[in-house]
Amino acid sequence: MPRTYTAAIIGLGGFSRFHAGAYAMVPRARLVAACDIDSSKFDAWRQRVGDSAPGDLRFYSDAAEMLAAERPDLVSITTKHDAHAPLTVLCARAGVKGVYCEKPIAMNLGEADEMIRACGRRGTQLAIGHQRRFNQEWLAGLRLIRRGTIGQVTWRPA
Numbered sequence: 001m002p003r004t005y006t007a008a009i010i011g012l013g014g015f016s017r018f019h020a021g022a023y024a025m026v027p028r029a030r031l032v033a034a035c036d037i038d039s040s041k042f043d044a045w046r047q048r049v050g051d052s053a054p055g056d057l058r059f060y061s062d063a064a065e066m067l068a069a070e071r072p073d074l075v076s077i078t079t080k081h082d083a084h085a086p087l088t089v090l091c092a093r094a095g096v097k098g099v100y101c102e103k104p105i106a107m108n109l110g111e112a113d114e115m116i117r118a119c120g121r122r123g124t125q126l127a128i129g130h131q132r133r134f135n136q137e138w139l140a141g142l143r144l145i146r147r148g149t150i151g152q153v154t155w156r157p158a
Contacts, residue, residue, distance in 0.1 A: 005029050005097075008072040010063050010087055011079030012036040012045045015102055019076040020052035033070045035060040063087055067094035077101040085111035088126065092118040098125040 007023045009016050012034060023031040031054060034045065042059040060066035067075075067090065075091045077084055077099060085106040091099045092115075099119065105128045106112040119126040132138055144150050 002028055005073040006032045006070065007074040007076070008033040008035065008066060008070055009076045009078060010035045010066070011077060011083070012038075012041045013078060013080075016045070016076070016078040017049045017052070019078060019100070020049040023074075023076075024052040029074065030054070031057060032072060033058045033060060033066050035063050035066045037061055063090060064094075067091065067096070072096060074098045074100070082107055085115050088115040089118040092122040092124040092126075095122065096124055098127070100127045100129065102129045104128075 005028055007029050009019050009031070013036075016034070020031060020034075023029045031052070034042070034053070034057060036042070036045075036059075039059070039061045046053050046057070058066075058070065060069070071094070073096065075096050075098075077087050077091070079087060079102075081104055084101050084104070088099050088101055101115075106115060115126065118124070145153050
């Protein structure tokens with residue numbers, strides 16, 4: 001029998017519903033917990049995601065408490081940007097096997113490096129969502145760039 005992986009979501013804003021739906025479509029994944037510092041979101045979130053949220057889903061307002069109690073294999077981080085680094089590091093230290101964090105990775109390069117180091121030390125796989133690369137608008141822009149229609153593209157970091 002193949003192993004089932006437990007999953008949790010931290011941050012119950014707009015994108016979290018897509019993560020709940022994705023976990024619901026994966027037979028070997030089971031969403032067991034959701035977390036947000038604003039506990040008033042729990043009931044509305046459960047209604048918004050519908051069948052993607054199992055009836056026995058447990059809610060937490062503290063990520064560390066959730067990680068200790070549930071020990072999920074996978075965690076989606078869909079919070080505001082400034083929480084990405086500390087939550088990713090917290091997940092790695094808690095033994096989470098895989099973290100999917102929405103973009104941007106962090107507020108600065110130092111935080112991003114810290115996330116990567118923490119995950120590397122614990123063997124946690126880290127993925128950062130960059131799904132816009134499939135948007136039609138972005139693909140149209142890429143075609144214009146490749147054709148040379150808009151000239152040579154250059155980029156210089158600030």
